[in-house]
Amino acid sequence: MSATDHSRPAGALLLCRAEPGRVRPSAQLLREPLLLAPAGEGWSVLVPGEESWQAEGTSPAAVTAEWAHALTTAEPWPAVGLWWDDRGAGFVVASGFRRTAGYTWLADGTPRGEETALAVLRSRLGLDPVLDAAAFDRLAEADPDADAAARIRGLIAVLARAGLHLPPGLAPGTSTAALRTAVGTAPGVRAVEWPGWREAVCAGPRARALSAAEIAVGAGLLLAGRRRARRGLAVAGAVLVADGVLTLAYDRWRARGE
Numbered sequence: 001m002s003a004t005d006h007s008r009p010a011g012a013l014l015l016c017r018a019e020p021g022r023v024r025p026s027a028q029l030l031r032e033p034l035l036l037a038p039a040g041e042g043w044s045v046l047v048p049g050e051e052s053w054q055a056e057g058t059s060p061a062a063v064t065a066e067w068a069h070a071l072t073t074a075e076p077w078p079a080v081g082l083w084w085d086d087r088g089a090g091f092v093v094a095s096g097f098r099r100t101a102g103y104t105w106l107a108d109g110t111p112r113g114e115e116t117a118l119a120v121l122r123s124r125l126g127l128d129p130v131l132d133a134a135a136f137d138r139l140a141e142a143d144p145d146a147d148a149a150a151r152i153r154g155l156i157a158v159l160a161r162a163g164l165h166l167p168p169g170l171a172p173g174t175s176t177a178a179l180r181t182a183v184g185t186a187p188g189v190r191a192v193e194w195p196g197w198r199e200a201v202c203a204g205p206r207a208r209a210l211s212a213a214e215i216a217v218g219a220g221l222l223l224a225g226r227r228r229a230r231r232g233l234a235v236a237g238a239v240l241v242a243d244g245v246l247t248l249a250y251d252r253w254r255a256r257g258e
Contacts (some may be wrong), residue, residue, distance in 0.1 A: 008084035009175035014046035018077040034192040040165030050176035068094035089148035093121045109146040116240045149173035
């Protein structure tokens with residue numbers, strides 16, 4: 001289903017609790033058309049291409065969860081994925097190998113998720129256990145005046161207390177095309193591209209770390225693809241694992257030659 005089939009625009013954002021320079025290597029492993037920009041002190045935002053999460057009719061909720069998990073598998077910082085479509089909106093939070101937690105609001109703003117996900121989000125981002133907890137509690141309460149997009153805006157407002165500052169135009173309920181146009185003019189924005197393993201190995205120790213991360217991410221995608229019977233995801237995971245193994249093997253061969 002394409003965005004033109006929806007009564008409301010669909011989109012996704014990936015918020016990383018790290019500077020763009022630290023996020024870029026992990027983002028490259030996703031091999032998706034991403035735009036990366038600063039999003040406040042100690043924050044980065046990734047905006048995916050529309051075709052990325054529309055493949056095979058996949059919902060932005062499912063793909064956002066997979067991306068957030070893949071981004072943080074080999075990293076010490078957490079990532080928050082925001083998504084929205086005609087059915088509602090929600091978030092996921094991922095950090096290392098810990099369980100990815102998520103929450104959903106229906107299109108009219110009705111909460112439909114486990115409140116523990118809000119507590120997990122607060123804890124993994126190191127937010128205030130009292131003031132921010134109260135703000136999160138309000139997001140889980142019924143509010144006839146707040147639709148799904150308003151709920152996500154409220155969540156972003158809470159994250160702003162931790163330094164998040166999205167570039168202008170990156171608003172929930174906005175289409176993917178509009179998001180990419182908006183972030184394209186943001187200061188410091190860069191396109192994320194996979195350089196290929198031969199170029200990556202030239203970076204020495206950094207290449208080995210990148211390869212290890214690639215293997216970890218690929219293994220996660222491979223398992224997820226098999227569990228969910230998604231052949232495309234499983235194939236992508238297998239390619240990442242193979243790529244990482246080849247990179248490490250080449251690096252060790254080169255080291256012996258030197």
